[in-house]
């Protein structure tokens with residue numbers, strides 16, 4: 001079921017709230033939009049996600065609220081510069097990213113769910129995960145090895 005979670009960076013300058021569904025298939029709310037992105041969390045082996053250990057859940061803008069710390073966020077864009085990767089300039093944590101992709105139904109946030117302060121250990125442990133082979137630009141395929149992601 002979709003729940004409102006509260007997240008933050010390490011130092012607490014950046015705080016946000018997001019409505020996220022961490023439940024397994026069969027226990028989930030109606031997806032926000034059509035497409036696989038709204039049915040699971042994702043882990044990826046691309047050069048960015050791998051090094052930041054980014055574990056994302058996609059949410060539409062109406063389900064995301066930055067509560068504080070806009071002035072603490074530094075944006076990093078690379079490659080085709082389509083995704084706004086932000087991190088806290090004080091503590092270096094990457095709490096979320098954002099982009100606007102037509103295939104995904106428009107603008108969205110990708111919340112790094114390990115930054116959710118009120119997600120329980122059990123919720124994180126049982127959240128469904130789809131693995132993406134971003135290293136080979138094969139986002140719709142799982143990498144051969146996923147155990148280290």
Ligand SMILES: [Zn+2]
Pocket residue numbers: 009010011012013014088089090091092093
């Ligand atoms: Zn911080």
